[in-house]
Amino acid sequence: MSSHEQAIVSLLSNFALSFDGAVLGLTLAYAAVRTIVKFTSSSSALSKLQDAPSVRVSDLRSVLSVEGGSDSESDSSNRSGREELVIVRGLVEAKSAVEGVTWKSLRQNVLVSQDSGDRAVIVQRTQTCIYNEWKGFFGWTSDLRAILSRSLRERKSSSLRTVPFVLIDGSQWPAADYVVVNMDGSKHHLPLTTVYHQLQPINASPYTFLQALFGHEYPVGLLDEEKILPIGKDVSAVGLCFLKNGIPEIKSCSDLPYFLTEMTKDQMVIDLAFRTKILFWSSILLGSASIGILGFAFVRNWNRWKEWRQRRREEQQQQSRAAVDEPNTQIAEDELGDVPDGQLCVICLVRRRRSAFVPCGHLVCCQRCALSVEREVSPKCPVCRQPISNSVRIYDS
Structure with a gap:
């Protein structure tokens, strides 16, 4: 650690311990509140996950309840039935492969990996530029830039391509039953498989030498990655399932940390229960530490305030005595002289x-x-x- 970084760490530690640790106590209290909120959310998600039925695609219709016998002609394009939280296990397949025998099925709407040639429904391409930083002969510039602002240059660029896909039961083909996966609004982690990973060095240029001389960042390598969700992968979909035009469709639930995952229901319950336990004990630890530090800071500052109040009272008494003695001194000086x-x-x-x-x-x-x-x-x-x-x-x- 450089001397400049040590100075920054010392400044931050002094700020955190100011007011006898009151700032640190408030920071820990904020972290404890955030942890409690996450624990509450995780506990609710765990309860919902334990109560959700886990079925295969072929058994999904048995758990969906439809309101009314049939839809009216005007509502035939809308979804019917109420949403049910379920866990569906099935194989990934392009939606065009199960829509029926038409001229579109002759050319299935699927994605092909550029490097491996695998057929997939989701392809994520990521390029990460790796930078090196030497302080150079004018190293203070890099330290100043690290304090004031971050580099405005993009270090990572990513592109995501998707096609409509469904989950099918691997034991049935052609697929009689399937569930459409609705990816709209989903921000959950995707169970992607890495099919390409390569680091390519970047040749130095005269401009690179100038960047290094003045302590600026300069690129040294480009990391290229490609991840896909291949067709035929066995995954679980956790979300709200409903019937749309008589076809099951599932969408993500924002209250749950999973949507598409390789884990089964038992594995998800174990993983979420472990995270909930960690959040529970973390909230207790952070809450106890914040209460202890804030209590210590309150007592110390209370004692200091009482000492300051006592000194102020003594100073006022001294000033009042001096005010009383001052006229006496003047009178005494008048009384001095030739007295019989x-x-x-x-x-x-x-x-x-x-x-x-x-x-x-x-x-x-x-x-x-x-x-x-x-x-x-x-x-x-x-x-x-x-x-x-x-x-x-x-x-x-």
Whole structure:
């Protein structure tokens, strides 16, 4: 790890631990909430998956219930019956192969792999450009670019071609029963098979030398991949199934993490149960950690606030004492000077007698010493030793 990366890591760690870890605690709390939401969704999907019937294509019509005896003539093109969540197991086949014997069936609507020649219904071609980065003689440019922005150049390009396809029962041919796979709106992972994988090096050019000199990214290889969903592959379709024009059709369900998969129902249940358990314990761990860190941060900041409040109170008391002592100091300075011995304060013997004690009435102290006597735990007159309540300043007319 370079010194610049270490500085970034140190900055992020200091930010996460600021306010005695409150930022880190809030981040963990957010992650815990997200994990709980995912756990709830995964638990619901697991419950639906366990209750869904698993059938072959030939047995699919037995689990579909149709509302009404027959459709009206105006609704003959619409789907009928209510949607049922099912798991259908069958072989992949092009839809044109089961539509009937017509002139279209002489040339089946299928895709052919460019490199392997396999017949398929889905072909995904991906090209990934692999870049190398040398800091060069001006390495700070790459570090600055890594912090401020990502490279705007596309590193990966992908193309996906599909044709309408169905699932059939492999034991019956020609296919009497089949289910149409509706791919509209599906964003689930597809069980594609890799048939071509090759890494081709890219020859360097004079421009590449300039890119490397100034620390810019430059291409070194091109990874070309081709994945297909071949005809005849045994897969499971998990989704909502309904009848459309009397033909079963299945579409993906956004609440489930599977649509087309090679796994059986038991394998999907085991996989989803394991993921649900991981999310459950992760939510507990993240929630406990966030509560502990936030509790520690709250206690520390609460104690700091009380200390700050105590210091503020002490400062205010000191300021109030200084405000009281300031006029006393001015008065004491006025009382200094040539004072006859009979009028000197009996305590300090420096200033003139100006304050009389209540209730005894003795005029024997200056105002500063009288205030000092009043602040004692049990104030008493220095002459008669009688308890006093306060003192009164005496002014000459």
